Structures are given as structure tokens and as C-alpha cells.
Amino acid sequence: MWRPTYGTILPPLDETTILLYKKFSNKTFGELRMLIRECESNQNKIYEIAEEYIKKEKIEQKVNSIIDETSFLSEIRNSLRKTMEYYSRDPYVFCLLAISQIEGLFYLYCKDMGCEDKQLLSKTISGKVALLRERKMLDWLDEDYYTIYFPIFRNRLMHGIKINDEWEKKACLILIDFYDALFLSQSKRLRFNMQESLMSELNENYFYRGMVALYAIYDDVHPRLIKSRDLIVEKYRSNLIKDIEEEIKKGKTDLLYCLKGFAGSLSLKIKSEKELRVKMFQNMKMPKNKIEKWTFLAECIV
Structure with missing residues (x-):
């Protein structure tokens, strides 16, 4: 379950704050406040932070390790591997595949914890996240993020809006989400x-x-x-x-x-x-x- 290491964060929060708290929860409160100020004056700053975080924390290696070593994921291992292959080769395709995989992972976790197919197939990603929050797998910040902000990016991508954006930058942010979703496969609650x-x-x-x-x-x-x-x-x-x-x-x-x-x-x-x-x-x-x-x-x- 996600929880800040430095104390309690009370909602509501603005979009920039939620994005930074959600994606970089390993940083201290002071570091995050400083990053928030920097992002307010420079919209591209969040991409620089993401690239630095991925390199420093070796996120690519961790993702591949989870995919290769987690027996819970064995039935979808090949598709997860193929998704990661596109991260460097074609960031736009990676974003398309990873977004779909994230929702698929949440479906698997809900299914594992006793939810029925009939219940899950009628729910959007926010509905699946809400079910996981009820089961203490996720926190309120995850629910806010996947209810409000994640679907906006997903819909723009799926509908071809802003298709010429710099996808290398977008892929960094999605990789962090992909890693967080995969990391839930290690939960002792499953x-x-x-x-x-x-x-x-x-x-x-x-x-x-x-x-x-x-x-x-x-x-x-x-x-x-x-x-x-x-x-x-x-x-x-x-x-x-x-x-x-x-x-x-x-x-x-x-x-x-x-x-x-x-x-x-x-x-x-x-x-x-x-x-x-x-x-x-x-x-x-x-x-x-x-x-x-x-x-x-x-x-x-x-």
C-alpha cells in the first residue's frame, strides 16, 4: 500500500502535486515541495525528474526482474516482455501497450482477490482501483490519480490527440506507472x-x-x-x-x-x-x- 514516508498528505491536491506525489513517493517532503515549485515555472521539469528517477532507481531493470521472476505473472509474461521491448524502440507504441497492461494487471489483482468477471468487465480502470483500495492494496492517492488524471492521458492517446508529442518524455511517466502496477504483484495480500x-x-x-x-x-x-x-x-x-x-x-x-x-x-x-x-x-x-x-x-x- 502506498503511503508517504514523511507523514500524511491531505486531499484535495492539484494535478501537479498529485502527479509528483504519486510518481515520486520515495522523495522527502522538502524535495517534493521544491519539485512542485520548479514544475509550476517549467512544465517540462517533470519529464527531467522522471528520467533522472528511472536511471537512479534502475526502474527498467526492476520492471524486467519482476516480469521474469514473479510466478503470479507467468501467464502474461510474454506480453509484458514485448511491452517493455518497445520502451526504447518505439515510445508511442510502448505507451499504448503499457496503459492497456496496467488496467489488465489491476483486473488480475481484483480477480485474484475474489471479484467476479461479471463485476469486473463492467468497470473502468477507476472502478478496479476502487476495489483494490477497499482491499487495502492501494491508497486514496492512487484512486484520485487513476480516476481523474490517468484516464485523461489514456483517452488522448487512444483517440489520437496530440499524437506528435515527444513520446520519449511521455513514456518515462508511463514506465513509472507500469512499474508501480507491476510491483503490486509482490503484495502479500494477493x-x-x-x-x-x-x-x-x-x-x-x-x-x-x-x-x-x-x-x-x-x-x-x-x-x-x-x-x-x-x-x-x-x-x-x-x-x-x-x-x-x-x-x-x-x-x-x-x-x-x-x-x-x-x-x-x-x-x-x-x-x-x-x-x-x-x-x-x-x-x-x-x-x-x-x-x-x-x-x-x-x-x-x-
Whole structure:
């Protein structure tokens, strides 16, 4: 979640201020105030700042690293790479592609966090950003930017307005937006990342609470992680059942309300993983014992 390192910034803000705060949040309050004054007297100053920022922070390298190394993005990796290839080759084409990719990334994040296609397809980029803000992925400044200012540039570009502008300069600003959108793929709030983190821990060592969390999300595991899930379940199934039995006997577990109906079935032979999950979580949907499995998963990840 974006948050200034130097304190709270209160809305409303003018366009220049929002652009600078949004794109250069790593700068101090004093540096930003100075940049705002410089941009007010020189409209091209923001492009110079962007070029300097991209070089100093190695934004191109960071973008490529995220694209190449983030498994969440693997299904769209080739299109993301092709987009970056145009950054130096044809900045105008890069802007066209990157703007589309940014909205596509926000769509993927919303989808990952449980939003339905029917809900998302009817929303503009500002609507998707609003959903991500509700889920603590973005802040109010992001919503202001993507509701008011980003669409203006997008519409001008898509409609061919000011098509002969200096696109190298515009591409610098869009690259920063592209990087910020890609960086959200690292968020620990994304369900894919939570699942991947849990399975990574379980691949290293068995732990009871982690296995209970894995069974809680068993049917909602991302397709790319199903093989890993099945290997972990096969490896630790007997350990889990033994631990459940011990926890029930002790009667001290904070997960006992999920396992109430399990005690009487321990002497039975459990034939399938579905049967095991039903017995473990048969009280899960009752109002008194309701458990939100993604929150539960987040709490289980070390």
C-alpha cells in the first residue's frame, strides 16, 4: 500500500502535486515541495525528474526482474516482455501497450482477490482501483490519480490527440506507472502469493496450523499450485490426522470449532481428501463458527 514516508498528505491536491506525489513517493517532503515549485515555472521539469528517477532507481531493470521472476505473472509474461521491448524502440507504441497492461494487471489483482468477471468487465480502470483500495492494496492517492488524471492521458492517446508529442518524455511517466502496477504483484495480500508462501513453508517443514490452512483453501488453490498441494497432502496427511486427534483430546486448540465433528470419525477409515475436508470443516459455514479462509490463511503464514 502506498503511503508517504514523511507523514500524511491531505486531499484535495492539484494535478501537479498529485502527479509528483504519486510518481515520486520515495522523495522527502522538502524535495517534493521544491519539485512542485520548479514544475509550476517549467512544465517540462517533470519529464527531467522522471528520467533522472528511472536511471537512479534502475526502474527498467526492476520492471524486467519482476516480469521474469514473479510466478503470479507467468501467464502474461510474454506480453509484458514485448511491452517493455518497445520502451526504447518505439515510445508511442510502448505507451499504448503499457496503459492497456496496467488496467489488465489491476483486473488480475481484483480477480485474484475474489471479484467476479461479471463485476469486473463492467468497470473502468477507476472502478478496479476502487476495489483494490477497499482491499487495502492501494491508497486514496492512487484512486484520485487513476480516476481523474490517468484516464485523461489514456483517452488522448487512444483517440489520437496530440499524437506528435515527444513520446520519449511521455513514456518515462508511463514506465513509472507500469512499474508501480507491476510491483503490486509482490503484495502479500494477493491470494496467489499467500498460497505460494504457505506451500513454500510446508515444502520445508510440516506444521500443523499450516496444514489446516491448506485444507481450508484446498478447493480454491490456484491451478498452477495444485501439483504442489497434492504432493504436500500426500506427504503430511497422516501427520495432520494424528495432530488433529491430539488437539481434540486436549480441547485447547483455537481451531476446535472447525473440528467438532471430527472426533467421532477418527476411528473410521477416511477414504478421500474431500471426506477429510468435510469432516474437518463441517461447522465452518455456521454463523456462530464462521471462518474467513483467506484471512485465516494470512494469519497462518509466518
